[in-house]
Amino acid sequence: MKVKGDFVTNSSSTCFVLKFNCYLKEKVIKKEIDCQKNLESVFEIFCNNGKSHIDHYSTDISGSLLGRYIVDEDNEMNEYGIISIELINSEKYTSDKLSKTVLLNLEATSLILNENPGELYTNKLIEILDEALKDVEGNLEVLFHQFPSEVLGDGWDTGDPMGQYTTKYELFKKETKIGRMTRVKNKWKLELKK
Numbered sequence: 001m002k003v004k005g006d007f008v009t010n011s012s013s014t015c016f017v018l019k020f021n022c023y024l025k026e027k028v029i030k031k032e033i034d035c036q037k038n039l040e041s042v043f044e045i046f047c048n049n050g051k052s053h054i055d056h057y058s059t060d061i062s063g064s065l066l067g068r069y070i071v072d073e074d075n076e077m078n079e080y081g082i083i084s085i086e087l088i089n090s091e092k093y094t095s096d097k098l099s100k101t102v103l104l105n106l107e108a109t110s111l112i113l114n115e116n117p118g119e120l121y122t123n124k125l126i127e128i129l130d131e132a133l134k135d136v137e138g139n140l141e142v143l144f145h146q147f148p149s150e151v152l153g154d155g156w157d158t159g160d161p162m163g164q165y166t167t168k169y170e171l172f173k174k175e176t177k178i179g180r181m182t183r184v185k186n187k188w189k190l191e192l193k194k
Contacts, residue, residue, distance in 0.1 A: 021105075021144075022129065023106075023142065024141075025143070027136060028092075031100065033102060038133075039132065040054060042131050047065075064086040065085045083107070083128070089101075129181065130183070146175065147176045148175050177192050177193075178193050
């Protein structure tokens with residue numbers, strides 16, 4: 001969340017919350033991976049266990065996780081700093097054969113403002129992706145999308161100069177980003193579209 005600093009009145013205070021979405025490009029795998037085991041590892045390493053939980057569902061070793069992201073563990077606002085991951089083994093039928101695939105959906109909200117999403121927060125996202133997908137062999141591609149999910153306060157669009165952005169247009173133009181995270185030869189990289 002970005003909060004305007006210096007002298008702020010109730011009528012001019014503004015803030016916003018960033019949200020990140022990540023989607024794995026469907027990956028054909030030779031054998032099913034243990035999604036539950038991998039997500040439990042993510043849970044232990046990256047989440048605040050006192051305010052997190054892990055869900056198991058289905059019988060095909062799929063799993064889902066909801067927890068507070070460790071980057072935000074010092075913040076008191078429990079409704080933010082949340083990471084949600086779903087990791088799924090699936091079977092895909094083509095014209096003449098059956099292939100096993102793995103899919104991933106990840107959502108995270110942040111109280112931390114990043115002018116460059118390659119810093120801090122998305123570096124931590126890459127660490128989480130790396131742990132969740134550690135048993136998937138070969139190169140990977142993940143779609144990355146960042147946008148302001150909540151815009152709070154009544155000081156927007158009035159020319160108030162007390163923050164980084166004075167209008168919602170500026171905010172969404174500067175903070176909405178799309179790109180991809182790729183893993184090539186076990187090295188991750190974030191590339192943003194300009």
